[in-house]
Amino acid sequence: MSGKQPFDVDLECLDLSKHFGDVRAVDSVSLSIPQGSFFSILGPSGCGKTTLMRMIAGFEDPTSGDIQIKGRSVLGTPPNKRNVKMVFQHLALFPMMNVYDNIAYGLRCAGFSNREIGAKVADVLERVALPDVAKRDVHQLSGGQKQRIAIARCMVLDPDVLLLDEPLGALDLKLREAMKIELKLLQSQFNTTFVYITHDQSEALVMSDQIAVMNQGRFEQIGSPQHLYQQPATAFVAGFVGDANxxxxxxxxxxxxxxxxxxxxxxxxxxxxxxxxxxxxxxxxxxxxxxxxxxxxxxxxxxxxxxxxxxxxxxxxxxxxxxxxxxxxxxxxxxxxxxxxxxxxxxxxxxxxxxxxxxxxxxxxxxxxxxxxxxxxxxx
Amino acid sequence: MTMKTVLPTVLLGVGLTCSGASSAETLRLLTWGNYAPDNVIDMFEAANPDIDVEVTLSNNEEMIAKLRATGGSGFDLAQPSHDRIYAAQLEYELYKPLDLSKIDTSTMTPSLLTGVQENTTIDGEVYAVPHLWGTSGLMANKTEAPDLTGWGDLCDPKYKGKTSMRLTRTILLGTAFDMGEDPFAAYADLDEYQAILDKVADKLIACKENIKAYWQGGDDLSAMMLSGEIVASETWDSTAYKLYGENENIVFVPPATGALAWIDTFALPRKGKADEAAYKWINFVSQPEIVTLLSASSGAIAAVNGAMDLLPPDKKAAVNAAFTDDDVANLKFFANIPPGVEDMEGKTLEKIKAATGG
Amino acid sequence: MSFKGSTRQDAKRLTLLLLFAPFTLWILLLVVLPHIGMVVLSLREKVAPRIYEFGFGNYIDFIQEPIYWNTLLRTGGMSLLVTVLALLIGFPVAYYIAKLAGNRSKGALFILCLIPLWVSDLIRAFGWILLLRESGIVSTTLQKVGLADGPVELLYNDATVIVGLVYTVILFMIVPLVSTLDGMDNEMIEAGYNLGGNSFTVMRRIVIPYAMPGIVAGCIVVFMLTAGSYLTPILLGGKNSSWFTEQIYDQFIRRYNWESGAAFGFLLLAFTSLVIWIGLKLSGQTLSSTVAKS
The missing domain is CATH 2.40.50.140 (Nucleic acid-binding proteins)
Known part of the structure; x- marks a missing residue:
């Protein structure tokens, strides 16, 4: 790790930009996320947060700037070689595999032996409190269970950073409220850095250690939920985070x-x-x-x-x-x-x-x- | 009976013209390509304003299959070859007897008329009269294959990959004659005929390497011959005459053992509904000026007196280039096919087709 | 009120009946009845002109004559080869159309794939003949360019037949594949990469299993079409093309032997059904999970 960092930084973006033609989807964004924290990127749809996340995952190449994971630039690294895992908006569980194979997929790609895979899958299922679903088909799971399997599928690979792209969007209100708490618990249990993308300020406020409020490709403010709420730095933040007259x-x-x-x-x-x-x-x-x-x-x-x-x-x-x-x-x-x-x-x-x-x-x-x-x- | 009529129709998808049952004045012709050209139909309809002519083009095998599928209905006049009537009538009862008093037989070539009548008389009833005749034989490009004289020469290695034939009974019979057999005589003893067929099959399988492709119809044969892809082939004389018009080096060659002659006839399907119109058509197309038109379009010679003189000039030239009087005397008319022979021949042809050769 | 309700119900039932009537009639008249007729016909033995007996003679003939079952096996084998080739060529095309092409070009590409269907089989086969014959376009071009010394005959061999058949049937492979792949969320592919898979793994473990219903459906259609095709193998195969349908035709038309033709037809149906059944077993799919779905 580079010596100038006083604490372990898992993910760092330096002056990151992405332009699609004339559109600046992401415009000179910098962030630095310490190890083990729950970091949310909050913004209205179209603010560039998804593009930012896809750049971190490696599905888009930045126009300029740098992305570093554990202090090392990953710009030339293809998505499958980055130790950044992602929970997709619609979860993207593989419907033709059962739960076990869904979780084992990444381990098989990484070349683990069948015995190790068995142990790791059982372990991660235990940790997401779903020890008995290994043989089930994906469509037999409830919404909340799918959510947890999607997270387990990533966490079993022990990623440096877990990206979550509005994964609660498809759930009904009651389940969404429950999952907020559960996500936070899972995060502290795995002690992995979560980067959570959302347009829902209440999700961000409840779960996050740090929130970056994003608007038109730029960060308006980065801070703790309380800080953002009580001391908004811009009119946009004041209006977007919480209610206000x-x-x-x-x-x-x-x-x-x-x-x-x-x-x-x-x-x-x-x-x-x-x-x-x-x-x-x-x-x-x-x-x-x-x-x-x-x-x-x-x-x-x-x-x-x-x-x-x-x-x-x-x-x-x-x-x-x-x-x-x-x-x-x-x-x-x-x-x-x-x-x-x-x-x-x-x-x-x-x-x-x-x-x-x-x-x-x-x-x-x-x-x-x-x-x-x-x-x-x-x-x- | 329903089985026999309805299902096979559906199975085969035979497109029948089921129209005009109400009007007795539609003449539904089941005939060969070019046997009822538009100009002749127009003249016939002008002479008989109350008759409409509908034409379905076919060949011997399909004619019989179609008539069999319907039990002899759907058409009012058919034109199978003379050797295809006797057995088909015995087995499937496709035709009805002709009323010869309604046909002007006086103009017809007597030898052909009696020949056809002998071939198609069952229980004293006559089922067909001759219309057009022609031969199957060989065709060669004189510049490339001047020495071609017999059926067997198609298998001569010096024309390797440059000859063609149609895989039908014609080539079986021709090859049999070429090997010194008389297949028509062997019809009387099917075991003997089978022995001949086996010999012919061996010869033709060995010959396969020499063949470029088996032709399917006049068009692909013409294309191969004109482009020079082949230099000699088994052929219908009419196709050869047509090519002679385009390239004088391509001539019809009556095989040394005799060209095989066929006569296409007129026969009435058993459930035909416009017999009067059919007789009118038969008499109409036997008139000299119509004969010339038909010969021009089909390349075949009419079974009427003086037909050679009625040929259009270009066809006459082609025939003269091909036939000497000896050749005409040497013609081998297809003999009646007894029941069962078609099956034996079919099997032999399949054997040849399936054999792996060049 | 109840009277009203019952008439409405009746009307509904009638509507349903009317909607299904054409389909039922079609199946009954054009599929079920002919096949029953064919089986019955195939069980008649000809003993003399116009005299038939019930018996299995036509099937026994088939077994005893190696030409027949060799041709059937050859037809089956070549059809399988055509199916595999159509899949190998069709899959990347379908993948490109469904996943890589932009929205606007997608429709155009799809239409482009369908265009050859507007031309009849016969015309397509003649097109190939014009191209491939010894005096045809390909041969002349090769000579002009200097790649060949003399005329090249590209027709009348098995390779040409297979190429022609693949060309004819590939659309029926592409269409179900595109529709299955279209239904696949792009997230699924990205997840495949994100979890550490390389292109090969993602293709093998995610895209192909996902597309399996489409693959199986396409393969069934293509195999059936190929095994039952008539014109292409005959016209392009020339002197050595032994295709089972040709034998059926010969039995029916040339040899007037409808009984054995019907037996052959039924055998072809049974044989292709058997091949498909084995294929489904081997791939672990069922008809309802594949053809019905895609």
Whole structure:
């Protein structure tokens, strides 16, 4: 391993680009994934994440840049010689083989003896908790079992990196939720680097150690789930990761990282920016506030129990409950502040008791300026 | 009976013209290529406006197979060769007797007429009258194969890979004559005939190396001969005459043992529905000017008096180039095929075909 | 209400009946009945003109005459060879069309493959004859170029027959192969490589097993078509072409021996069925898993 790396890096992409004609599918992407971590690449469809992954697997050649696995460039290495295995979107289990042969396929390619293969297959099936399915045909397995066999088929080869291309996409919601947890468990159990491609931010948030948010061929931000959620670096990240209310506003005063703004509808909102140097008075900004940070009170009621608390809530808006979206612990209120303005989402604690909010009630919304993220709108 | 009629029809996929049952005025002819050219049909229909002529082209074997498949229906007039009537009638009852009073036999060549009548009379009823006749013999390109005189010369090693023949009974009989046998006489004793066939088979299997390919029809024979791929072949005289028109070096050679002569006849299928029209056709095509047209299109000679003079000039030249009077006197008319002979010959032909040679 | 329901049911049943009627009639009239007729016909022995007896004489004749069963075996052997060649040539073509060609060229290539079907067997055979005969195009070209001293005869041998037959039947191999391979997810092939397989392994362990239904279906169709073909072997084979169908034809037409012709026809059917059965057993496939699927 090269000495300049303080920790073991399994996969590293250096300034990687892939152009299809004029289209820059992947544009100068760099990443470095430490050994044993769960790394997600999150982005909308068409953002280039699949192309990136296919380059790592060796099915596409990069236009420029380098891919290193365990510190060694694999650019000239054909896909079957790279120790990067992949779980495909539709799993690509071989329907004409049974489970045993599916898993043994890679081992046979690698030239293991039948005895070793038998032992390894039994071992990996044990580890994915499906010890008895070896003789079954693929079509006899349930969706979740197929998923685990697809992972077992790769893991039996002891790869440096396991790539997963939205493998949960085809599952129904319930199973998808269960598989999220299971995948994470499997990853920590195998202690192998997983690179997980998805457009579903909740999958990425739940499972990942690190997430790279990708948009139009570029990485917008790389960081831990909490970091991305709480401190989005760009408007795209703020909008794509988690839910958020959004306003367009103009900066009215600047005080270091604190900005005073005026929305189009004439409300003044105080917020923070991570990069004070980019916004000056008169600039346009996008403002993002997550629903869970907005406190809803009936008009006339005091905003909080303690004055210290109230001091934190720099922003206040009056409105009316437009609708109540009940979803258990994740229930929401939709609040109308002005005509012709987007409804504001706020979390609500609906217990079924008498003090639950009803449609048509007048309410006051309040939130802290610290939870109010301002991003400059690029002049276009 | 249903078995006999329906199934084989389906099996063989014999395309029958099942039309016109209602109109008695359709004449359905089952005949050879060029025996009913369009110009003759047009003239006949002009003379008999109430009769439509439909033509199905065939050969001896298929004519019999088709008539057998239908029990003798589907056609009103057939033209099998004279030697193919007797046995087929005995075995499959394909034809009905002719009413000779409705045919103008006075114009027909007496020797051919009596010959055919003798051959096709069963229980006192006559089943056929002659129409056109011709011979099977040899054809040679004089510049390349000037010495070709007998059937056996096709197997002469000096023409190795340059001769052809059609694998049918004609070549069996010709070769038998060439070997000094008389196969027609042997018809009376089938064991003797089988012995002759065995000898012929040996000879023709040995000859296989000499043969370029067995021809299937006049077209591929013509192509091989004209392109020079072969220099000599067993042939129908009509094909040879046609080639003579294109290349005067290609002539018909009556074999030394005699050219084999066939007579194509008129016979009425047993369930034919337009007998009157059929008789009209027979009399119509026996007229001198029609005879010339038919000879021109078919290359065969009509069985009418003075037929040689009625040949079109180019055919006459070709015949004169081929036949001397001696050759004509030496003609061997195919004898009636007794039941069972076709099977023996078929087996012999298969044996030759299957034998591995050059 | 119930009355209404029952009429609707009846109407449905009637529709179904009408839909199936042509098919049933077709099978019954053109397939089942003729074959029964053929078997019955084949069991008649001719003892004298117009007199027949029940018996196995026609089959006994077949067994006793080496020419017949040699020809049948030869036909079977050459048909197998044609089938193998058609598969070897057809598979890469089908693979290219289904997997490598772009979407737009795929359709065009497929049509291109079908074009020869628009020309009749006979015309195709004559085409070959024109090309390959001694005075034909290939021979003359070879002489002009100087590759041959004299005229070259390329017709009338087994190799030509096989080439001609392969050309005639290869489409029937390509079509089921393309449709099977088309249904194969590209991911499957990529997974094959990703898990460490080289091109050979991926082909042998993944693509071919996946395409097996198409391969078997194609082979069955091609074998049956070849063994039952008539024109191509006769026209291209010349003096040495012994094809079993020719013998059937001869029995029916030349020798007026329908009884033995029917026996031969039935024997050909039984023989090809047997070969296919053995082939299915050897490849571990069943009819329902192959022909029905593809």
């Amino acid at each position: 959004r306003w367009e506003a103009t900066v009215t005063n600047c005080e270091e990282s604190q900005l005073g703004t005026m929305t189009g509808a004439g409300h003044s909102i105080t917020g923070h920016t991570q990069n004070p140097s980019v916004a000056g008075v008169g600039d346009k900004v996008s403002i993002y506030v997550r629903p869970e940070f907005i406190r809803v009170n009936r008009s006339g009621e005091s905003t909080g129990s303690s004055t210290a608390d109230t001091a934190e809530f720099h922003n206040e808006l009056a409105g009316q409950v437009d609708s109540v979206l009940f979803n258990g612990a994740n229930s929401r209120l939709l609040i109308r502040t002005d005509e012709h303005q987007a409804l504001i989402e706020a979390d609500a604690n609906l217990t079924g008791g008498l003090d639950d909010f009803k449609e048509g009630e007048n309410v006051t919304l309040s939130w802290s300026s610290l939870q109010t993220r301002c991003f400059p709108v690029p002049a276009s």
